[in-house]
Amino acid sequence: xxxxxxxxxxxxxxxxxxxxxxxxxxxxxxxxxxxxxxxxxxxxxxxxxxxxxxxxxxxxxxxxxxxxxxxxxxxxxxxxxxxxxxxxxxxxxxxxxxxxxxxxxxxxxxxxxxxxxxxxxxxxxxxxxxxxxxxxxxxxxxxxxxxxxxxxxxxxxxxxxxxxxxxxxxxxxxxxxxxxxxxxx
Numbered sequence: 001x002x003x004x005x006x007x008x009x010x011x012x013x014x015x016x017x018x019x020x021x022x023x024x025x026x027x028x029x030x031x032x033x034x035x036x037x038x039x040x041x042x043x044x045x046x047x048x049x050x051x052x053x054x055x056x057x058x059x060x061x062x063x064x065x066x067x068x069x070x071x072x073x074x075x076x077x078x079x080x081x082x083x084x085x086x087x088x089x090x091x092x093x094x095x096x097x098x099x100x101x102x103x104x105x106x107x108x109x110x111x112x113x114x115x116x117x118x119x120x121x122x123x124x125x126x127x128x129x130x131x132x133x134x135x136x137x138x139x140x141x142x143x144x145x146x147x148x149x150x151x152x153x154x155x156x157x158x159x160x161x162x163x164x165x166x167x168x169x170x171x172x173x174x175x176x177x178x179x180x181x182x183x184x185x
Contacts, residue, residue, distance in 0.1 A: 001159070005152050009069055012149055016066025019059055027055040054125075054135060061142025065149035071170040089157040089168040096154045104147035111140030 123132030
């Protein structure tokens with residue numbers, strides 16, 4: 001079971017990092033060009049802004065899973081550090097079951113409906129050969145990645161509670177231990 005979870009984690013980490021490197025550099029270049037062009041030229045920057053906005057849109061949805069696995073999301077940690085590892089694991093399990101899972105499922109279902117509506121309306125996209133539904137498809141995809149990450153974390157916490165092996169998940173990279181690659185700790 002742990003091997004399967006590690007494989008899923010590695011895939012989620014790879015997707016998040018690949019999306020980051022493929023999208024972040026063009027977004028930075030587009031922003032730098034936009035800043036320079038506004039200072040020295042009178043060229044319109046509408047297309048450049050679309051690259052920035054759509055790149056950010058896709059990037060955010062593609063790194064949902066990675067962010068959750070690395071505990072890099074917004075969290076109220078005022079009390080978490082004071083709880084025992086078992087209590088922390090139970091809180092995470094309850095949060096996944098009653099908050100994360102329903103939220104992801106609703107967004108996946110409504111996201112799919114949204115993609116279908118955009119497809120039926122033949123909404124365009126500025127990307128050459130791109131259709132509007134292609135961009136909108138990142139909404140259910142991103143929430144699917146988040147749900148998959150939550151399931152991995154849920155199973156790891158259940159294994160921790162049953163066997164006592166490991167620590168409550170998710171844990172930040174720096175808590176995983178020395179030499180442990182991201183998403184594997």
